[in-house]
Amino acid sequence: MDLIRKNVIDEMIESVGKETWNQNMLFVHELVDLVKNHKIKKHPIVTQLANNEFSLQEIQTxxxxxxxxxxxxxxxxxxxxFQSKRVENVMKPGSKAYARFLLTLNTLDEFGFHYKIGEPCxxxxxxxxxxxxxxENLMTDLSITDQDRERFTPSAMTLKLKECFLTAYDDYPLLLTLLAxxxxxxxxxxxxxxxxxxALGIPVEQGYYQVHGVSDDEENNACDDYHQNDxxxxxxxxAGGFDxxxxMENTKEFIDLWDEFWTQGFSNNKVESMRSTASKVQNTQQAGASLY
Incomplete structure (x- = not known):
């Protein structure tokens, strides 16, 4: 797979021209530095999660x-x-194929195809x-019912972040950046x-948490850093022909929104079944108190 990627990247560079590619990469490195050096990497919730400080209700939310x-x-x-077709406005016909090849590696991973890193593809x-x-299987393991999923109302912060993503669908360079x-x-x-x-007793050795995380972790099959680099x-x-x-401003805004997403409280916006359970416990406690 490394060789396949290298060949595609070499062809992509040739499609742009070495000089233009180097100029574009200088700008891309500015964006990467903005993301890599953002305060979100030291967000307090990272330590809190690592120390298992969140309850089942908070983890559900x-x-x-x-x-x-x-x-x-x-x-x-x-x-x-789809939007990769726009590169052909300034490049020779067929140039979108390179982007689509690398994006396909990402979508294949997302859709359930896999290969073993370091072995023949x-x-x-x-x-x-x-x-x-x-x-969705993880949601079930977290005791989140289908009804919970249907009736859950995301927070205003979450919807703001989601809308930022949705409005980028027609902006090819911005969409690539937000995906990265x-x-x-x-x-x-x-x-x-x-x-x-x-730590809450939910199985995480298989399933979603085996395919997402740090890619050099031998216990999972994540390829996130490959996809980000692609x-x-x-x-x-x-990268040519746009503002x-x-x-740069939209990149900072998006990662700032992610920072706010992780800063929001996860205690109040309970799933419906958890609200019902809490209500039953409270009623039981009140009934017991009334006996005295």
Whole structure:
């Protein structure tokens, strides 16, 4: 797979021209530095999750809020596949194929295909291994019912973050950037979310938390850093002919929104079944108190 990626990237560079590619990469590195050096990497919740400080109710809510982004991630990838046609406005016909090849590696992973890193590329798969279904299975393991999922109302902060993603669907360079940032968020927060979730007795050795986390962790099959790097390289191919200042500002705004997402409280916005359980406990306690 490393050789396959290298060949595609070499062809992509040739499609742009070495000089233009190097200029574009200078700008991409500015964006990467902005993301890598953002305060979100030291967000207090990272330590709190690593120390298993969140209750089942809070972990349920956290995952339900996060679910709003999980459900549109592959939509965004597919939109990026479509919008890659825009590179042919300034490049020779067929140039979109390189971006679509690398994006396909990401979508194959998301949709349940897999291969073993370091071995000959032999894809196998099943929809049951798709990240979306694995995430929904995780919701079930967290005792979140289908009715809970249907009736849950995301927070205003979560909806603001989601809308930022949705409005980028028609903006190819911005969409690529937001997808790359989302991959960074996964690499920061999934490992510690897995720790706190597992500490509550929820199985995390298989399923969603085996395919998301730090890619050099031998206990999981995550490829998030490969996909993030691919997205930045795809952006470098199509980095000409747009407002770089605007893209830089939008990048900062998006990662700031992620920072706010993780800062929101996860104690109050309970799933319905958890609210019902809490209400029953309270009523039982009140009834017991009235006997005295």
């Amino acid at each position: 956290m995952h339900m809020e996060y679910r709003e982004i999980v459900h549109i991630f592959t939509d965004a990838l597919l939109m990026a596949q 032999d894809f196998q798969g099943t929809p049951q291994k798709s990240h979306l279904i694995l995430f 940032i989302a991959e960074e968020i996964v690499m920061i927060f999934s490992p510690v979310m897995r720790l706190n979730t597992g 997205l930045w390289l795809i952006l470098a191919q199509g 770089k200042k605007s893209l």
